[in-house]
Amino acid sequence: MAKDNFLRLQSIFFSFLGFELQQDKEVSHRYPWRIIFFLLSVATFLPLTIALGISNIQNVEHLTDALCSALVDLVAIFKIGFLLWLYADLRHLVKRFRCKLQSEGQYGDCEAIILAYNKRDLFISALYCLCFLLAGVSACLMPLLSIFIIYLRTGEVQPELPFPSVYPWDNKRPLNYLISYLWSVSAAVGVALPTVCVDTLFCALTHNLTALFEIAQLKLMNFMGKSLGETRENLVHAFQLYGECLELGQSLNGYFRPLIFAKFVVASLHLCVLCFVLSTNLMEPAMLFYVAILGQVSIYCFCGSSVKEESQQFAQAIYESSWQQLLQDDVKVARSLQFAMMRAQRGCRIDGYFFEANRQTLILIVRSAISYVALLRSLA
Template sequence: MAEQKSLLDGLLKNIKFAFTWTGLSLESRKRNSIDTIKCRSLYIFNFIWLNSDIISAVSWFAEGIENGKTITELTYLFPCTTLSFLASMKSLYHIKKEDSINQIVDDLRELEANKTGDIKKIEDNINKEIHFLNFVTSLLNTLNAMMVLVFTTSPLVLIAVKYIKTGEVELLLPFLDVYPFDPYDMRYYPFLYIKQIWSECIVLLEICACDYFFYTCCTYIRIQFLLLQQKMAEIVPDKNISFGIIRNDEEIRCKLIELIQWHQQLIRSSEMLEVIYAKSTLMNFLTSSIVICLTGFNVTTITDVALIIIFMTFLFMGLLQVFFLCYYGDLLMRSSMELNESIYNSRWYLMDSAFGKELLFVQKRSQKPCKLTAWGFADVNLRAFMRVLSSSWSYFALLKTVYSSQRS
């Protein structure tokens, strides 16, 4: 029991680091007043820190339009600004839904304590899901670290290269922001450099915190559905049956009621996840189309190799972020619908017609998937990922057409 009870806590512990540095929380009910003040203070500090850079970036964009900058110059900063805005919105939605987050963690922990099957029979499948979740988080952590490293070092490398070629020192910052003072004055430059790097870290950590919790919940609900499928397939035993039909077996009927309650709890957990993530997912889909489009445009139009590497890393990370969001939404849908097959594979034919009708009701309900949506506008699954790519390609083609017409 102790080993089973630690499964959910172990998964949450693996992603806790992202919440620690952002001021977000997984279980705010467990905090005392002092911890709440510390957590909220850190979040407010990060929020002001990040959004001051977003405002500076928007100001640079507005000045660029006024000064007649080219499309390439204008789109250089836009993907980063859009991703920063997404991170800020995700964190706000997370704060707003803290009560629901507490509730779903409590519900999943209760499921683990009270509704467990024979884990050994499907241990390989459970380990496969956990290992894949760990792989996804490790991959994204590695890419995020690479992005921070690239954005941190690229201005310094460009400064050094230009100094070697011309003998002049031209200071550069990771991002083109507008400030009410000269950002390249040595009195401000080191602070602004650190400020922009930490803003990038805030963006990546806030997106990771919200997304990793989503992945973890979907994975754990998937594991619970696997256990439920196993119990449902074995609901009618085959021992001591020589021929004929089992009638009025109260033990099996009581077991079916327990499994139905288990299924209802999983449905409620899925609906709670929808409540938490519906609006932020819609925002994610809209911004991802823009980020992928503009990043792809930058890769195809910029001639500087260092900048191409930066935007290639950015593009790859953006694609993976929205892909895994859709993948885990699709995983949840498939997991809920696979229960239908488990019911069909049970030995329902050994029971009487009344029991068969009860199972049929459960089977019909399992054919309606537990799904997550982008605030009702689209289901979160792999088809949605293809639609995001399709929208990005349409915007990209339009932008390339405008760019070609301007050049000609």
């Protein structure tokens, strides 16, 4: 069944976070202490990063490092709060998607469309998770590798930590360093895991919404029946499906709109700081974080563009259907197609209040980030 592939990868990551994404399960929070632990790890690590920025406010290099880490922590806290606040609503939205996929996936052509989009979602989500995994593992292992190399060269142990911060103790002591290192790693996991869960969930829902819009087009292209009554019934079903898709899109946009707004604003600042760091040396480890942040924004922009473009294609499907024959059979039904075409030209919009999630917004964010580098370099 097509619905069996729905949120297959996302359910695994939500279970790591302590949530149960499957609506048919009775328990929605299997391990609530996990999300609380990750929230406390990130929230307590944020003041250490802010302290580093304040103590090095005259040093642009250290200040940018602290700013990058602080922005990542803030976005992670926002996403954890997003999950805690809207978790019941998201589960209900997932149930609505699952029911609609189950009802529409009973037919061969429709099931093939759903399977194709879920296969693409699985590839994109897996690639996105791999990018985050490489960035997180490299950030956590690089300090240990650096300590080992310095020890081989000089015979001295110089403690280094994955992320820049100021600790209230001396990390030259082994026990203190171990506590600081585990604290940093737990904060890194607390940043990466909610980010992967929320972003891949958005990717999966938008992919399946796009599949439903394409199914509505397919049904409209083949609405002609053996009789006028059957033709009307097919048209009603196609229009109902398109209307339900619009309602799903509005619900999805309503839940994710604050997150998209915060994500785009913070990502533009984050990319600006990373561009400044990479402008001096492209081989910096920050390149992995640049790719990760750019990947986060790209998912929202490309998925938002796909939803709007596919929803607007419903108007083209009306034009390419056999509407000429309806002019002879039923003029009122043919006139209803005109109104449906006018509505479909607006499409289903995914936005973040002040800007729409599309490819043009992605280009604008990258351009703005690059232009901010000139300002930062003038302060260096």
